[in-house]
Amino acid sequence: MKYIIAIIQPHKLEDVKEELYKAEVNLITVSEVLGHGRQKGVTEVYRGARETGNLLRKIRLEIAVNDNFLDATINAITKGARTGNVGDGKIFVMDMKDCVRIRTGEVGSIAIG
Amino acid sequence: MNLINAGDTAWVLVSSALVLLMTPALAFFYGGMVRKKNVLSILMQCMIIVGLISVQWVLFGYSLSFHPGNGFWGGFGWFGLNGVGFDPYPDYAATIPHQAFMIFQAMFAIITPALILGAFAERMKFSAFLIFMLLWATLIYDPIAHWVWGVGGWLRTKGTLDFAGGTVVHISAGIAALATALMIGRRKNLDKGTPTPHNMPFVVLGTGLLWFGWFGFNAGSALAANGLAVNAFVVTNTAAAAAGLAWAVIEWMHNGKPTLFGFCSGAVAGLVAITPASGFVSVVPAIIIGILVSVFCFIAVALIKPKLRYDDSLDAFGVHCIGGIWGALATGLFASKIVNPTGADGLFFGNPAQFMTQLFAVGVTIAYSFVGTLILYKVVDMMVGVRASEEEENIGLDLSQHSERAYTVIE
Numbered sequence: 001m002k003y004i005i006a007i008i009q010p011h012k013l014e015d016v017k018e019e020l021y022k023a024e025v026n027l028i029t030v031s032e033v034l035g036h037g038r039q040k041g042v043t044e045v046y047r048g049a050r051e052t053g054n055l056l057r058k059i060r061l062e063i064a065v066n067d068n069f070l071d072a073t074i075n076a077i078t079k080g081a082r083t084g085n086v087g088d089g090k091i092f093v094m095d096m097k098d099c100v101r102i103r104t105g106e107v108g109s110i111a112i113g
Numbered sequence: 114m115n116l117i118n119a120g121d122t123a124w125v126l127v128s129s130a131l132v133l134l135m136t137p138a139l140a141f142f143y144g145g146m147v148r149k150k151n152v153l154s155i156l157m158q159c160m161i162i163v164g165l166i167s168v169q170w171v172l173f174g175y176s177l178s179f180h181p182g183n184g185f186w187g188g189f190g191w192f193g194l195n196g197v198g199f200d201p202y203p204d205y206a207a208t209i210p211h212q213a214f215m216i217f218q219a220m221f222a223i224i225t226p227a228l229i230l231g232a233f234a235e236r237m238k239f240s241a242f243l244i245f246m247l248l249w250a251t252l253i254y255d256p257i258a259h260w261v262w263g264v265g266g267w268l269r270t271k272g273t274l275d276f277a278g279g280t281v282v283h284i285s286a287g288i289a290a291l292a293t294a295l296m297i298g299r300r301k302n303l304d305k306g307t308p309t310p311h312n313m314p315f316v317v318l319g320t321g322l323l324w325f326g327w328f329g330f331n332a333g334s335a336l337a338a339n340g341l342a343v344n345a346f347v348v349t350n351t352a353a354a355a356a357g358l359a360w361a362v363i364e365w366m367h368n369g370k371p372t373l374f375g376f377c378s379g380a381v382a383g384l385v386a387i388t389p390a391s392g393f394v395s396v397v398p399a400i401i402i403g404i405l406v407s408v409f410c411f412i413a414v415a416l417i418k419p420k421l422r423y424d425d426s427l428d429a430f431g432v433h434c435i436g437g438i439w440g441a442l443a444t445g446l447f448a449s450k451i452v453n454p455t456g457a458d459g460l461f462f463g464n465p466a467q468f469m470t471q472l473f474a475v476g477v478t479i480a481y482s483f484v485g486t487l488i489l490y491k492v493v494d495m496m497v498g499v500r501a502s503e504e505e506e507n508i509g510l511d512l513s514q515h516s517e518r519a520y521t522v523i524e
C-alpha cells in the first residue's frame with residue numbers, strides 16, 4: 001500500500017481529476033495550500049509596498065492506493081498536471097503501514113478501494 | 114424669478130447618490146459570482162468606471178448626450194459644463210437646477226458600461242478594458258442616450274417611451290455584452306465544469322444594494338418629488354418582488370429546489386424589466402412584467418446559453434438585454450395615460466401604434482450597439498490586445514493585472 005501526496009497548480013486540478021477518474025482512481029482528498037518550489041513568487045503591491053517572493057497557491061492531493069494502482073495513479077497525475085513550465089509541482093510516494101475503513105472496521109488493502 | 118423646487122431638487126440629489134451606489138453594488142453582485150482569484154478584478158473594473166466616466170461625463174459626455182445638437186448626438190456645446198448652470202433647463206426638468214439633472218444622468222452613464230463587464234469577466238486585460246470602456250461610453254452610450262432622451266434626438270421625436278433606461282441602459286449594455294462575449298471567446302477549462310461562484314453572500318449584498326439604489330434610478334427619473342415618482346417607486350418594488358418569486362418557483366419546478374442565486378437573479382431581472390415602464394404602468398401590469406421577465410431570462414440563461422455555448426460569464430446579456438427588451442416592449446403593451454398623462458397609451462389601452470414604436474426603438478438600439486461594439490472591440494484588440502494571456506488567466510486577474518489578492522490563506 002502506498003500513500004501519495006501530490007502538489008499541483010490550482011488550474012490543473014480539473015485535468016488531474018479527469019485523468020484519475022480515467023485510471024479508476026476515485027478516492028482523493030484535496031486541499032488548498034501555499035508553497036514555494038523553484039518557481040518565483042508573484043509580486044504583490046499594497047499602497048506602494050512591494051511584497052516579493054510570496055508563497056504561491058497550490059493544490060495538494062492525497063491518495064492512498066494499493067501497489068498495483070501506483071503506476072497508473074502517478075501517470076494520471078503527471079499527465080493531468082504537466083504544462084512543461086517551472087511550477088508544475090511534485091509527487092511524493094510513501095509506504096503506508098495500514099488503512100482502516102471506519103464504517104466497517106475493515107483493515108488493510110481491502111479498506112483502500 | 115426662481116422656479117426651483119426645494120423638494121424636487123432634494124429628491125433628485127438623493128436619487129443621484131442612490132444610483133451611484135448601484136455601481137459598487139453591481140461590483141459585489143458580479144464579484145461574488147466569479148472565482149476568488151478574480152474578485153478584485155471585477156471590483157476594480159466597476160470602481161475605475163466610476164472614476165473614468167465621472168470625468169468623461171462633465172468634460173464632454175453630458176454635452177454629447179443632452180446638448181440640443183442634431184438627431185445623432187448633442188455635440189460639444191456644453192463642453193466642460195459650459196452653460197450648464199444652476200437655473201432649470203425646462204426641456205429636461207423645469208423645477209431643479211440644470212446641474213442636478215446633469216449629475217443624476219452621470220450616474221446612469223457610469224453604471225451602463227459597468228453592466229457589460231459581466232460578459233467578459235475573468236479574462237480581459239485591464240488596459241484594453243479601460244480603452245474599450247471610454248470608447249464605448251462615448252461612441253455608443255452617449256449617442257443612444259441622445260436619441261432617446263436628448264432634445265432633438267430622433268427616437269425621442271418619434272415618441273419612444275423609456276422612463277428610466279430600458280433601451281438606453283439595459284438593451285444597449287446587454288447586447289454589447291453578447292458582442293464582447295462572442296469576440297473574446299470562452300474562458301479556459303469551461304468544458305470541465307462551470308466555475309462555482311466564490312461568495313454567494315456577496316451576490317445577495319449586491320442584490321440588496323442594487324434594489325435599494327434602483328429606487329433612485331426609477332423613481333428619481335420622475336425628476337420631481339411627486340405622484341409619478343411614487344408610482345415608479347411602487348411598481349419597481351412590486352416587479353422586483355414578483356420576478357424574484359417567479360424565478361424561485363421556476364427553479365423549484367425545473368430543478369427540484371429553489372436557490373438564493375435564482376431569487377437574486379430574478380429580482381434583478383425584474384428591476385431591469387420595470388425600468389422603462391416604471392413611469393407609465395400601474396401595479397398589476399408590474400406583477401405581470403415581473404413574472405414574465407423571469408420566465409424569459411431563465412430560458413435565456415439556463416436553457417439557451419448552454420446550447421449556444423457563448424460564455425456570457427455573469428449573464429449580462431441574458432438578464433439585461435432579454436429583460437430590457439421585454440420591459441421596453443411591455444411598456445408598449447401596458448402604458449396608460451391614467452398613470453402618466455404626458456406618456457402614451459399602450460396596446461392594451463387601445464393604442465397598438467405605441468407597441469410598434471417601442472419595437473422599432475428596441476431594434477435600432479440592438480443593431481447600433483451590437484455592430485458598434487464589434488467594431489470597437491476590433492479596434493481595441495488591434496491597439497493593445499483584449500484578451501489576457503493564458504498564464505494571466507490561470508494565475509487570476511487579481512494578481513496578474515493588479516498585484517493584489519482578495520483573501521489570504523494563512524494569517
